[in-house]
Amino acid sequence: DIQMTQSPASLSASLGETVTIECRASEDIYNGLAWYQQKPGKSPQLLIYNANSLHTGVPSRFSGSGSGTQYSLKINSLQSEDVASYFCQQYYNYPPTFGSGTKLEIK
Amino acid sequence: QVRLKESGPRLVQPSQTLSVTCTVSGFSVTSYHVSWVRQPPGKGLEWVGAIWKGGSTDYNSALKSRLSISRDTSKNQVFLKMNSLQTDDTGTYYCAKHAQAYYGYSAFDYWGQGVMVTVSS
Numbered sequence: 001d002i003q004m005t006q007s008p009a010s011l012s013a014s015l016g017e018t019v020t021i022e023c024r025a026s027e028d029i030y031n032g033l034a035w036y037q038q039k040p041g042k043s044p045q046l047l048i049y050n051a052n053s054l055h056t057g058v059p060s061r062f063s064g065s066g067s068g069t070q071y072s073l074k075i076n077s078l079q080s081e082d083v084a085s086y087f088c089q090q091y092y093n094y095p096p097t098f099g100s101g102t103k104l105e106i107k
Numbered sequence: 108q109v110r111l112k113e114s115g116p117r118l119v120q121p122s123q124t125l126s127v128t129c130t131v132s133g134f135s136v137t138s139y140h141v142s143w144v145r146q147p148p149g150k151g152l153e154w155v156g157a158i159w160k161g162g163s164t165d166y167n168s169a170l171k172s173r174l175s176i177s178r179d180t181s182k183n184q185v186f187l188k189m190n191s192l193q194t195d196d197t198g199t200y201y202c203a204k205h206a207q208a209y210y211g212y213s214a215f216d217y218w219g220q221g222v223m224v225t226v227s228s
Contacts, residue, residue: 034214
């Protein structure tokens with residue numbers, strides 16, 4: 001199975017700041033990567049697919065980048081509603097696997 | 108409007124079988140694939156298995172011997188059955204729609220609200 005190593009495990013930032021979350025795959029996943037946001041008590045919501053494509057309705061302050069084994073999610077101008085856990089997922093190869101998550105809080 | 112909704116028991120005894128139903132609307136299970144994903148309390152996400160639009164299935168190899176995923180196309184429902192439950196099967200079980208209709212894995216663009224299942228005597 002492809003292992004997804006996500007960092008940091010937790011993150012605290014101020015409103016208006018820019019934050020970056022990283023995900024490293026154990027092998028090349030050829031941009032087969034998604035990012036999800038999960039608010040407390042809610043189901044995950046798709047933010048980014050194919051490493052850098054914004055899902056319908058997702059604010060443009062979210063962006064994804066990367067290639068090969070290294071990928072990142074950037075959130076510009078942090079808003080209070082961005083408090084959540086964020087997960088990466090590779091779907092290039094069976095089985096789909098997820099990163100361990102990043103918990104984002106506001107300072 | 109795409110919607111998925113899980114239903115099933117909240118409490119299951121150890122060694123018993125879990126049965127969860129995912130009722131979908133806004134798309135047909137014969138047009139898009141559906142996966143099951145679970146999440147232990149306070150932990151990460153684990154892919155459980157999928158049913159492809161043609162009706163074939165794929166399972167997480169770690170769970171395969173205990174799993175069955177099926178569907179009723181007339182009711183647009185997908186079913187998860189997992190037997191020999193243990194306490195570490197406790198968690199929220201989600202069904203999720205695959206974003207792409209081609210055969211192959213893709214992101215999950217819509218998720219159900221999930222059903223929290225506790226395995227305990």
